[in-house]
Amino acid sequence: MSTWQAIILAIVEGLTEFLPVSSTGHMIIASSLMGINELPITKIFEVNIQFGAILSVVVLYWRRFVQGLDFYKKLLLAFLPAAVIGFALNDLIDAMLESVAITAVMLMLGGIVLLFVDKWFSNATRENVTYKNALVIGFFQCIAMIPGVSRSAASIIGGLSQGVSRKAAAEFSFFLAVPTMLAAAGYKLVKDLLKLEISDLVKFDLVKIKNSFEVIHQEDIELLLIGNVVAFVVAMVAIRFFISFLTKYGFKMFGYYRIALGLTLLALLAMGVDLKV
Template sequence: MSIWQAIILAIVEGLTEFLPVSSTGHMIIASSLMGINELPITKIFEVNIQFGAILSVVVLYWRRFLQGFDFYLKLLIAFIPAAVLGFAFNDLIDAMLESVLITAIMLLLGGIVLLFVDKWFSDANKERVNYKNALVIGFFQCIAMIPGVSRSAATIIGGLTQGVDRKTAAEFSFFLAVPTMLAAASYKLVKDLLKLEISDLITFDLVKIQNSFEVITADDLQLLLIGNLVAFIVAMLAIRFFITFLTRYGFKLFGYYRIALGFLLLALMAMGVDLRV
């Protein structure tokens, strides 16, 4: 992977992670078209640069993260459903993540839903998320375990079903992304990419930990640092854009975009393009 390819992937991650358009679908297309989807470093890179995107939320909303116990309790309540189901059905989720077809279909279906969301929830006007709302949003987040659904889309729609307005629902989705993405990315990095068990970290098995990093070269570390920096900057810009756009115009444009992207994935598959997650 070249520096320019790393920068392109990081831009894609930063732009799409917090928008309701499915970052998975975009990463599949970007890495496949650049011919780097089979490189071992690509999967490590795609997981690792999520940390840069996560940091953008903390920096943008740092005052919110200093609010205290109530704020974190709501995040914990919303986080628990995905944590439990993710652990219980890890193998099934991994199997679905390998399917580009599922990703394409869910992009299409999710796009159709977004065309009508503004009309369905036009009366949503609550500016606060309570504990019950947080739990419901947490269950909606579980739907995003299906690739192509979009964690952002699922959680924002979950908030709208509870009468929460678009801006507040979107911001809570960003906040919830921090523990959710941090846990998922860390677990995947340790177990699937570094081939370590949690017990190896708890017991601090230095030999296993050191051996696990032998697949990552100094050049790879440079790419990871650049990727996280780019993803961090782009995600900050994307979040600011999304909040402004969503408040003014709603979801319909994102719906049309998802439908077009889903058809593009299906067309590339029909043309025999090697698409892999």
């Protein structure tokens, strides 16, 4: 992977991670068109640069992250369903992630849902998220374990279903992304990049940990650093744009976009283009 390819993937990640459009679908197209979808570093890179995107939320909303224990209790409650279900169904989730067809179909189905979300939840105006709301949002987020659903879309719709306003639901979705993506990206980083098991870390096996870091190439570290910086900057811009756009116009345009993207993926598959998640 070259530096410019890393930058392009990081821009795609930053633009799509917090929008209800599925970053997975965009990563498939971007990496495949650049011919790097088969490289081992690509999947590791795509997971790792999520740390930069996560940091953008913390920086933009830092006041919310220092406002008190109640905030973290709600985040923990919303995070638990994904933690439990994700751990229990890890093998099934990994198997689904290998299917570009599933991603494409779910992009289109999710797009159809977004066409009607504004009408369905027109009375969602409450600005605060209760403990019950947080738990429900957490279960909605689990739907995004199916590739192509979009974690952002699922959790925001979960908030709207509880009467929470678009802006408040979107912001809580951003906050929930921090523990969720941190856990998922951290696990993938340890497993795929360092080739370690969680038990090695629990046992604090210094020999295995040391050996794992020694096999990482310097150029890979540089690409990961560049990617995280780019994803951080782009995600900050994307989040501000999304909140403004969502408040004024709602979800319909994202719905049309998802349907078009899903059709694009299916068309590429039909033409025999080698697409890999």
